[in-house]
Amino acid sequence: MFRLTSDATVNSIVIKDGGLLVFGDDKDGSRNITLRTRYILIKDGGALHIGAENCRYKSKATIALYGKSDEGESMPTFGKKFIGVEAGGTLELHGAQKASWTLLVRTLNSSGLTFGSHAFEKDFSRGLNVRVIDQDTAKILEIERFDTHEYHNESRRLQKFLRDQDPGRIVAIAVGDSAVKSLLQGTIQMIQDRLGSKLIQGLGYRQAWALVGVIDGGSTSCNESVRNYENHSSGGKALAQREFYTVDGQKFSVTAYSEWIEGVSLSGFRVEAVDGVKLHLLDDVSSWKPGDQIVVASTDYSMYQAEEFTLLPCPKCNRFQVKVKETPQFLHMGEIIDGVDMRAEVGILTQNIVIRGEMEDSCYAENQCQFFDYDTFGGHVLIKKNFTSVHLSHVELKHMGQQHLGRYPVHFHLCGDVDYKGGYRHATFVDGLSIHHSFSRCITVHGTNGLLIKDTIGFDTLGHCFFLEDGIEQRNTLFHNLGLLTKPGTLLPTDRNNSMCTTMREKVFGNYIPVPATDCMAVSTFWIAHPNNNLINNAAAGSQDAGIWYLFHKEPTGESSGLQLLAKPELTPLGIFYNNRVHSSFKAGLFIDKGVKTTNASAADPREYLCLDNSARFRPHQDADPEKPRVAALIDRLIAFKNNDNGAWVRGGDIVIQNSAFADNGIGLTFASDGSFPSDEGSSQEVSESLFVGESRNYGFQGGQNKYVGTGGIDQKPRTLPRNRTFPIRGFQIYDGPIHVTRCTFKQYVPTPDRHTSAIGFLMKNSWQITPRNNISLVKFGPHVSLNVFFGKPGPWFEDCELDGDKNSIFHDTDGSVTGYKDAYVGRIDNYLIRHPSCVNVTKWNAVVCSGNYAQVYVQTWSTQNLTMTITRDEYPAYPMVLRGINQKATFPQYQPVIMLEKGYTIHWNGPAPKTAFLYLINFNKNDWIRVGLCYPSNTSFQVTFGFLQRHNGSLSKMEEYEPLHSLEELQRKQSERKFYFDSSTGLLFLYLKAKSHRDGHSYCSSQGCERVKIQAATDSKDISNCMAKAYPQYYRKPSALKPMPSMLKGLCQGCGTRQVVFTSDPHKSYLPVQFQSPSQAETQRGDLSVISINGTDFTFRSEGVLLLIVDACSVPFRLTEKKVFSFADVSLMEEYLKTSIPPRSIVLLSTRGEIKQLNISDSLVSLGLAKPANLYNKGSTIFLGFSGNFKPSWTKLFTSPAREGLGLLEQFVPLQLDGYGCPRAGTVRRRDLELLKQTSKAH
Structure with a gap:
């Protein structure tokens, strides 16, 4: 064993054959040891220990990995600048525990002040420049300049201006050029009396003078300075400065200055936070x-x-x-x-064990310097299979990773099972790492299963951050990790930005130029290449493209290529997804869709290997077996906000999203299945018990590369925007189907003159099908939702709104909660395939609401490129629907109109009739029917056959031939038989499409397969086959409703909307929703009520005075302990009550009504949470949230408005039973997240 006790620099270290390197420590943690080396290799019984899990390292230990990419030897597998662990190696690093x-x-404001800082400087601003600052908030209230040099009236105006100021206001004054020529004695006296100035009386010509004082604060509150003026060479600054505190406890300074610099007069002001900013x-x-x-x-x-x-x-x-x-x-x-x-x-970011790369000052050699002007050749940690033990906790990794494959800050490389399943008694984990300012990912899990990644931060990194690589990684658990500022890198096409994508073409075939939007630009904070992994309590807080991206490999890739997967990712059920949050990403917060290309570039497909690919479809089944039952993927508790495009884009089979919230996204949530048919027959997607907010009171902040700014929201205030000012914001976006939206609430979808904004909308420029089986129920729309649904109109973003899917947009309002009409269907207003005379137009939605039964007919033709189909209902021949087809240049164009059942239709073409056509009955229930007449030349002969198509293998069964009849009347009598009638006089081939078999659940086709009619036409005609002129009026029928239009519902929808009021990332805690309605003087005179609402219970008051509510902070659900109303005459009684009568551990809610000249309760509010006595003089409204107890929680707040003004609607969410309240223990709080973590460890 070697114990390192002091700094050392070595070339390299190899630890093997029982060797042990230990960093020395001491009881008080006073050591500071730095080991510099090119690499450390641990193998064959070697071990490196810094601390232990039960005896954590106390001192400061740093491993600095040095070396350049173009110097020194490169070790096989590991390369340069690394800590490597091979078979038999042990790496145990355990720093001091810190909250991750x-x-x-409490909101952290720009500059640290609620209303921002203030800075002003100007030359030759003659006279007295004045600022008035609110002493409680540091807000600039007034900006004035008084030319007291030139005009006596300006002096009089200044005198009145100061006279009108409320006591306690902060006033800053600075001379610009000169101010005394017309400065009246009365004004001088006013400045002395109200601001305590001692220097104003003797102020001379062009003297620099500055003052900061407090109205009626006397000379002790005044700070001022003067500098003499002799000539243009005079210098020196008159500087006045004082420091104050806001009612929130933030220290701030007010500075005024006046000076001459080389003959130029300068004056200025600063209001800024000082001595640091406190974070709560x-x-x-x-x-x-x-x-x-x-x-x-x-x-x-x-x-x-x-x-x-x-x-x-x-x-x-x-x-x-x-x-x-x-x-x-x-x-x-x-x-x-x-x-x-x-x-x-x-x-x-700071830990006491540090692994860092030593960096050069700029990019050099072959390190992608065309994209990076800084050195990206950092260190890396690489762990290989059959290691003895690896556990990393509370370690800082900085300047790690390289823009080379396999060189990442932490890399588990083809390790297989690293938990109990792999023979490890102590399952492998990384816990509490901070990985920042690094150059290639954060943690890479490559061919590794059962790893726990916990409490780890990845900040300011290049490429996918938490990265599951080859599509075979399973059973890994990511718990309470944070990734943010995930920037593009160069390694894989999916890592790249626009310029990298089109520039890096070494691995494409021929002259192919990659398309950034479809080949690249998928940078994600969490890149999950296999669904059988667990994500709990994670935060993806900013990425170029996506926060969390689930993708699906058709086969293993990279170094896992060729391995046979027992469970294919596309078919594998989703692991645990619970309580994750995603925000500040451009493409989507959560993205479930697509895969990567698993073949090398070739002439057939010149795209680069592992570029983004659209072929994969997630369709989870039991045991990953498509013949076994589907297993719904559950997304439970997702919070998605401030994502430019989608809060979540989700494509797949059965997927359920519940207990989730979407706010301030371009589009809250989009569900997708597939174009013609869902890939997973019978599947559907559902969102329930969720909240959608269009534009919240988070107005954003300009700067920091925010691209879009405009006005919006319920108050039409300036705010940052997800896209440009014309982008149509939507809450839930309907696409494909079938989808189900139920028990959801939509709030604050308000259009502007530049754009449409709707709670529900549709994918724009949609050429694909939309099923009428899409359904919505039990939804609730808040008062500020102008458009419940919008079907689009020609204009920006919608373009001409004339693609097939645009025209056929539809959904079923099962209970009337969207339209007010129960069991109604909602379609586009100009769609006459779905109409009847009793339908109701909703013009502002561009919608029509109809009763009826609906399905789809899927028409496919062969070898008919650029063929347009026109379908007309016999009842509305003047309103045909023209369909371009999906991909007009395809060999087999397809058209999928939504039709009303039990009606007749004719089909026409803009070119020669197709010689081969297929008609599929889509979403037909047994015995549902329509009659169709297809246009052909009069000399055409036909072979018409029926069969059941098995989509999974393309086989046909139960084939039957259609036989011709001699009249339409005979066909109508035999509509259940396989017959057709060709009317050669009109050119229409008539047949009935009638479903013979039962359809199960959400399946598009019957339980026997897709019922399909094939029409083989024999004709030599090249004429355009449009029979409209001959068909009508002969086959016209009077419009009728087969299903009566329901009456409009009355009253509010009972039980509609989500039952949850608040969606937080700490769901085990209880939050009390509190709203204050504070009207202005005019609104009060009009009779508007003042209201405090607690958890939906309103407490109103009409008389002038103060309403005071006391709530027990320790009771869930909430318990009101006191309600009191004080008139303004009883303010002294209220002050005494606040000081002496409020029980400990109480929440105090206070709201005033009427004009308040002086509310003398400021000292009492300090004991309830304010940092200092507030100025409550001459206020229009006052609202206060406080706490009675020894603890000062962050949520205590004071809101005031100027005289005659109200505060409008204020909403706060007050936590109950906080640790600091001192509540008696009411039993153990259930932590679902910890239960799930325990469940995953057992599974490991």
Whole structure:
């Protein structure tokens, strides 16, 4: 054994044959040991130990891996700059335990101040420049300039301006150029009296003077400075500065200055946070220490708003607080907004065991310097099969990874089973790692099963971060990991951005130029190449493309290529997916779709190996056997917000999403199955018990590479946008089918003059089918949903809105919760294939609501490129539907119109009639029928056959020949038989499509197979086959409704919408929804009520005064302990009550109504959570949330508005039974996440 006790630099280290390298430690953790080496190789009984799991390392240990890519030897398999573990090797690194990451629980504002900082500087701003600052919030209230040099009236205006200021206001004044020529004595006196100035009386011509004071604060509150002026060469700055605290406890300074610089007069102001900014956090972070580095995630669309901070000493911080040195540049949300948890993730980067790569100052040699101007040749840790033991906990890895395959910060390489199944008594794990500022992924799981990755952070890395590589990795568990700022890299096509994709063509065939959107651009924080893995409590907080991407390999790839999989990824049931959050990614928060190309580039397919591929379809079945029952994939508790395109895009067989929330996404959720038929016959997708918010009160923050800004939301305020101003925001997007939306709530979908915004919408520019079996039930729309559904209109993004899928958009409103008409179908307003005279038009939706029974007919033709089909219902010949077909250039065009059953239709073409056509009965129940007449030249002869097609193998069964009849009347009498009638006078071949067999569940076809009619036509005619002119009016029928239109429902939908009010990432905790409705003076006079609502229970008050509600903070469900109303005359009684009568562990909710000249309760509110007495003078409205107890929670807040103004609607979610409240223990809180983690460990 060798015990390292001091710094050392060596060329390399090989530990083998029982060798043991241990880093020395001591009781007080005072050692600081750095080992520099080109590599460390551990094998054949060798071991490296820094600390142990039950005896953690206390000192500082650093392994610095040095060397350049173009110098020194390269070791087989491992390369350069590595820690490698081969068979028989042991690597045990265990640093001091620290909380890995948590969430903000109070919003961190840009500059650290609620209303931002203020900075102003200007030359020759003559006179007295003035700022008025709110003493409680640091908000700039007024900006003025008074030219008291030139005009006496300006002096009088300044005098009145100061007279009108409320006591306690902060005033800053700075001279620009000169201010005294017309400065009246009365104004001087006013400045002395109200601001305590001692220098204004003697101020001379062009003297620089600055003051910061408090209205009626006297001379002790005033700081001022003056500098003499002699000539243009005069210098020196008159600087005045004072420091204050907000009611939230943030220290800030107000600075005014005036100076002459080389004959130029400058004046300016600054209002800024000082002495650090305090962060309020969800969990105990007492393990974080001064000097540690942390990262705070973006809570906007751009991942580049993530920020790093250094912790400062903070003796007054409790265990849920830290103070940071740097000033925040962006806003980081720390609230539950509109019921959705948008609180920023905050992670620790500093650990006391560090593995880092030593870097050059810039990129060099063959290290993709055309894409990176910095050195990307970092260190790496590589673990190979049959290691003896590997456990890494609380280790920092910085400048790790290389832009070369197989060189990652942590890489488990073809290790097989690394848990009990692989013979390891102590299952392998990585826990509490912080991987940051690294150059190739975070953790790569390659051909490895049963690994636990827990509490690990991956920040500012290149390429997929948490990466499952070859499509064979299973049973791995990712628990409570955080990945953010996942940037593009070069290794695989899916890692690349646009420019990398089109530039890197060495591995394509010939002159092929990759298409970035379809070949590349899939960078994901969690890249899950096999569904049989577990994701619990993870956060994907910003990636170029996707947060979590499940993809499906057709066969093993890479070094696993050729291995026979017992379970194919496409067919394998999904592992556990519970309580994950995804935000700040462009393509999607969660993406379940596609695979990678598993063949090399060739003339037949010139794309690069492992580029993105669209052939895979997820269809989970028991034992991965398609002949066994389907197993629904469960996505339980997903929070997706601020993703530019989709909160979630999900394609597959049976998939259920529940207990989830989608907010501020371009599109909340899209379900997809497949184009013509679902790949997994009988499957469907469902979302239930979920919340969709169009545009929340998280307005975002410009900058940090946010691309899109405009107005929106219920208040039409400026905000960041997911796409440009014309993009049609949608909550749930219907595509393919069948889908089911039930017990969901939609809120805040408000259009703007530039765009449509709807709760429910459809995939735009859709050429594929949409099934009428899509259904929606028990949904609820909030008051700020202008369009429950929208079918699109020609214009930006929709283009001409004339593709086949656009025209056939439809869904079934089973209970009327969307339209008000029970058992109704909703389609596009111009679709006359589905109409009858009693249908109801909803013009603003571009929709029609109809009763009836509906199905689809799937028409496929052979060898008829660019053929357009026109289908007309006999009742509406003036309104035909023209279908372009799916991929007009295909050899076998296909058309899939939705039709009303028990009606007659004719079909026509814009070219010669197809000689071979197939008609499939799609979504027909037994005995459902339609009559069709297909247009052909009058001299055509036919062979018409029926059969059941088995889609999985293409076989046909129960073939029958159709026989011709001599009249349509005879055909109508024999519609159940296999007969056809050709009317040569009109050119129409008539036959009935009638389902003979039962259809099960969501299957598109019958239980016997797809009922299919094949028409073989013999004709030499090249004429266009359009029989419309001859068909009508001969075959016209008067429109009728076969199913009566229901009456419109009355009243609110009972039991509709999700039963959950709040969706958080800590579902084991209880949050109390509280809303305040605070009207303005005008609204009060109009009779509007003032309301405090607690968990949906309204407490209203009409008379002027104060409503006070006291709630027990320890009771779930909530328990109101006191309700009191105080008139303004009884304010003194209220003050006494607040000081003496509120029980400990109580939540205090206070709201005023009416004009308040002086609410003398400021001192009482300090005892309930404010950092200082607030100015409650001359307020329009006051709202306060406080807590009675020894603990000061982060959620205590004060809101005030100016005289005559209200505060409108305010919403807060107050946590119950917090640790700091001191609540009596009410039993163990059930932690579903920990139960699932335990379940996975047993499975391992």
